[in-house]
Amino acid sequence: MSTVQELKHPRQMLLADQLAALERAAITPHIPGELGACIEEIIHCSLELDPVLTERRERDYVRLLDEMRRLDSELDSHISGLESESAHLSEGLRRLTQDAQTLLANHRRDGRDESHQMAAALCLKQEAVEFVLRCRTHEAALAAWHQEAFMRDRGPVD
Numbered sequence: 001m002s003t004v005q006e007l008k009h010p011r012q013m014l015l016a017d018q019l020a021a022l023e024r025a026a027i028t029p030h031i032p033g034e035l036g037a038c039i040e041e042i043i044h045c046s047l048e049l050d051p052v053l054t055e056r057r058e059r060d061y062v063r064l065l066d067e068m069r070r071l072d073s074e075l076d077s078h079i080s081g082l083e084s085e086s087a088h089l090s091e092g093l094r095r096l097t098q099d100a101q102t103l104l105a106n107h108r109r110d111g112r113d114e115s116h117q118m119a120a121a122l123c124l125k126q127e128a129v130e131f132v133l134r135c136r137t138h139e140a141a142l143a144a145w146h147q148e149a150f151m152r153d154r155g156p157v158d
Contacts, residue, residue, distance in 0.1 A: 011056045012139070018049040019132045026128035035114045035121055039104045042128055046097040053093060053135070057086050064146050071149040078145050085138050092131050099124055 022045040030038035065079050103120050110116060 009060065011052070011060055015049075015052050015056050015135070015139070018045070018052045019135050021045045022049055022128055023132045026125045026132070030121070032114065035117060036104065036107050039100055039107060039121065039124070042124065043097060043100045043104065046093060046100060046128075050093055050097070053090065057090060061086050061142065064142060068146055068149040075145060075149055082138070082142055082145065085134075085141075089131075089135055089138060092134065096124075096127055096131050099127060 022042070025038070025041040025045045028038070028041075061082070065083060068075055068079055103117065103124055106120075107114075107117055114121075
């Protein structure tokens with residue numbers, strides 16, 4: 001499958017949609033008194049994203065990385081880096097979800113005084129935006145190195 005076709009893959013499009021939803025939840029300013037709802041939306045988006053990212057990782061990334069190894073063994077260090085980042089993304093999403101759930105539990109326990117929780121909420125939102133950026137960066141790197149495996153000038157070997 002070419003990179004152009006890969007970019008149109010339904011799982012990749014679904015991942016892009018889920019990342020956009022998480023990003024929207026993270027960058028939308030919260031209205032005073034609505035911090036709990038804001039955190040709940042981040043939790044909802046991260047829980048919706050988890051199976052999509054898992055499926056993309058377990059099906060598409062493995063296939064693409066194997067194909068890249070087969071096409072160009074000289075890319076092995078880059079492929080290993082992509083594999084490592086893929087695992088870190090899954091861990092990062094679990095951590096983000098846990099952090100959001102902990103913050104929501106603290107918010108519910110401490111009542112409606114949001115002033116004590118604003119710093120933590122801003123950190124959570126930043127964590128979510130950084131996670132989205134890491135996912136998009138990984139997708140772009142995967143596409144670039146996949147394309148490189150097909151198009152790489154190998155000198156006299158070509």
